[in-house]
Amino acid sequence: MRVSLLALSAMTLIAAAPPAKPLTPSEIVKAAPASAWRTIDPTDLMVIDLKNGGRVIVQLAPVFAPVHVANLRALAKGGWWSGAAVYRVQDNYVAQWGNNETTKPIPADVVAKPPAEYERPLRGLAIRPLGSPDAYTPRAGFTMGWPVAYDPKGRTANLPHCYGSVGVGRDLSPDTGMGGELYAAIGHAPRHLDRVIAVVGRVIEGIEQLSALPRGTEALGFYKERTSDVPIARVTLAADLPAGERPSFQYMDTESPSFAAYVKGRANRQDDFFIRPAGGVDLCNAPVPVRRVPAK
């Protein structure tokens, strides 16, 4: 059928307005109302200051690893981190820090042999399903601001290893690590570590202070020389910083309509650049939005 230009113009004029362009995931985050955000408790914020001036902020996950998180708080208060350093950076895997190979005494109120805490009961968790399949667990979704992998039959749930996830270094099982050696994932999600190591939190600001470090040349990315280590100046809970210096963050409520729209948008990118929505997204490619608490 041929349509003259004039007829087409007339049709255009009387047609309804075109459907509104869907918001992009980042536009959804920007437009989310205050009610979609939850402020993170300052006792759940571990502030790592490097001697080079860099700062890494970790949100702790007491709902998943309460004993390990209690240890992390005690280690920060007990001075464990003075003299510690980042001593291992393995490309596409992890950056690791602590007091490796030292005989530093463990602060008195740290549990030397915590329970595994690799997973927890599914019961008690309200989960928003991801809606896409997962290669590692029967189901994947989000709960209380965290990504979560879960097994309805086994009735267990665990924090997945995504980019920025923080886990507890350990020796061979049954050692579970007391929390004095930590790592952050700095490459493709090492999900094979799920349920094998305690995940205790995630880096919410400053991951580039770890991910852009020179890679170690020894096996597993350990630095060869101690002079390559990146010294830590101090580790403090945000709650223990003076009010004026205390960083404050919010995560998006994973039960909120904004978050549902965000995940849908991540799975179906419709920005001008994305000519073909995938129709799916993997658990670690839909990171829960986190932001600094906006000025009032």
Add this chain to the structure above:
Amino acid sequence: MRVSLLALSAMTLIAAAPPAKPLTPSEIVKAAPASAWRTIDPTDLMVIDLKNGGRVIVQLAPVFAPVHVANLRALAKGGWWSGAAVYRVQDNYVAQWGNNETTKPIPADVVAKPPAEYERPLRGLAIRPLGSPDAYTPRAGFTMGWPVAYDPKGRTANLPHCYGSVGVGRDLSPDTGMGGELYAAIGHAPRHLDRVIAVVGRVIEGIEQLSALPRGTEALGFYKERTSDVPIARVTLAADLPAGERPSFQYMDTESPSFAAYVKGRANRQDDFFIRPAGGVDLCNAPVPVRRVPAK
């Protein structure tokens, strides 16, 4: 039942030898016979030398993006890369290089507007299935040494964006990029870019020359100052290097029994450290083994 130590010893003596401990994925790779390896054609190796002395080697994928790969070869031969630089490093996303914002003329034998080449017909590809679900495509597997995502109904196949994958920067569609601006994924697999951009290869050595660079502070990780750019000295096909200087690589034949054992091992880690095999692995967490051709 109580068993005396003596009886137990006797039982031990007559018992069959315990089952051999399964090899770890890296042990499987080390033990793979010469027949499990395929040498990469030197015209498929793009050698990127940075002025800081770093070298990045990219294996090209002409089976998936023949016109773009022909362009990359022509750009290397035509001097496109003199004066080019890495000008964008976005954390957990990409490092990008080229002659951004210059008016450098395109070498004559470069196709200025290549076809999309975001996917190819499934027909003609022998695929080893991954055996685990994929969040982005109906099926995932491996073919000719590459990870591949595919849709049996649509009869299409595409290279996925995994860590180290190299894609062609472009403007908004229908532009497909001529190959003069490239990026490598340096974070969690940005699979939402699959079938939206032409993937033309993967970094097989030296990814840390890109992934450990300082992150750009401008939007999308662009460096603010041109003095932050990381200049490229030259880009050469391995085939055009003198024989004595030519790097030579092999990938593991994805049809080989060794590769089947490797993928199974990645999905079911049984090293002493891994107390619980996942029973699955995602496409980008089972990278096809690549090695330097061993000395004879």
